[in-house]
Amino acid sequence: MSLQPTHDPVGAPACALVDVDAIAANVRALRDRSPGAALLAVVKADGYGHGLLPAARAAQAGGATWLGTAQQSEALALRDAGVTGRIFTWLHVPGTDFGAALQRDIDVSASGSWDLDAVAAAARTTGRTARVHLKVDSGLGRNGAFGSDFVDLVAQGRRLEGEGLVSVVGVWSHFAYADEPDHPTVRAQREVFEAAVRTVEAAGCALEVRHLANSAATLTNPAVHYDLVRPGIAVYGLSPVPRLGGPEAYGLVPAMTLRAHLALVKRVPAGQGVSYGHAYSTPADTVLALVPVGYADGIPRNATNVGPVSVDGRRNVVAGRVCMDQFVVDLGPDSQARAGDEVVLFGGDPSGPSAQDWAEATGTISYEIVTRIGPRVPRVLVGTAGREAGSTAGSTAGSTAPAPGVVAPGVVASGVVA
Missing domain, CATH: 3.20.20.10 (Alanine racemase)
Known part of the structure; x- marks a missing residue:
């Protein structure tokens, strides 16, 4: 299942890719494990942060x-x-x-x-x-x-x-x-x-x-x-029993990929304090990158110095405090990253960080990681499951219309039909 959308929201610092085909496939896998029962897909909390209507329609396409x-x-x-x-x-x-x-x-x-x-x-x-x-x-x-x-x-x-x-x-x-x-x-x-x-x-x-x-x-x-x-x-491809097995053990595919684009990349000397309170200092001359999402977007503040991210396919962790709108990553002295490069917080490549990795790093559960992603982060629909049922993209009042396939979160308040 491809996780590359046709369009990214123009100028959006970050977006959450929602693979509706993965949701449908997860429902089919769950039905296979409960052949004698009907299946109710729980789509509360804006579809666990994935979008109420896209999640509902995809779940029905999968047999809910x-x-x-x-x-x-x-x-x-x-x-x-x-x-x-x-x-x-x-x-x-x-x-x-x-x-x-x-x-x-x-x-x-x-x-x-x-x-x-x-x-x-x-x-x-x-x-x-x-x-x-x-x-x-x-x-x-x-x-x-x-x-x-x-x-x-x-x-x-x-x-x-x-x-x-x-x-x-x-x-x-x-x-x-x-x-x-x-x-x-x-x-x-x-x-x-x-x-x-x-x-x-x-x-x-x-x-x-x-x-x-x-x-x-x-x-x-x-x-x-x-x-x-x-x-x-x-339904959203995350394991409810991570101690017993990850999603792959149950035939599930995580449906959300949270990614952003680096806002700034710069070289700094050894001993440079980073972010509020200098909770992190650079151990050597290095390259710092600014990721333009923070706790206002649902990034846990206690991910300070532990939250996992992937830049250029390499695993890193948050360097210093998570702020309201941004956090910093120490990419090391040899990084060739540039402003605009992609950073994946979770999802996508199975070798990269997952929502479960974030949960373990911050002492919570994967449910909270995906549901807390805030309304400033647009959801970009990937795949076709349930979308033939007359779904359209829309935007909240006062904002620019998003690109095709983009759904503003908060559909109940905004009236967006996804």
């Missing part, structure tokens, strides 16, 4: 029959952009306009009595029967109804079904340790989940889907695939 977003605003944006198929959204607060979801045939989650009541009220107002997935807290201790509260939630849902206001179509939950398949909580949560399913079925609800498996469980635990799997980070 469901899409999922945490926040309802993104689910509405998908439907309003013409995305078909089942869409599920799950993280709500009081005051959520559930009527907007019901009118767009979006499935919603209920974790407690307040949101189930609010969904029922929206059903009365809109005249639409709500498709509801009841969430059980099977041991994560986060969202979902816990213990006897879940039994009460089931009874409430069944009563509202009797009024024709809701249809309980799903039961679901989240793992706490899916990235450690042998952890004892995995079996314990499975048992709690299956007991919850039995409770719902005994109450008379006709379930369509039972879903528990995230990316890690989709790849490592077939026993919990049930009717539907919900991979997130694996």
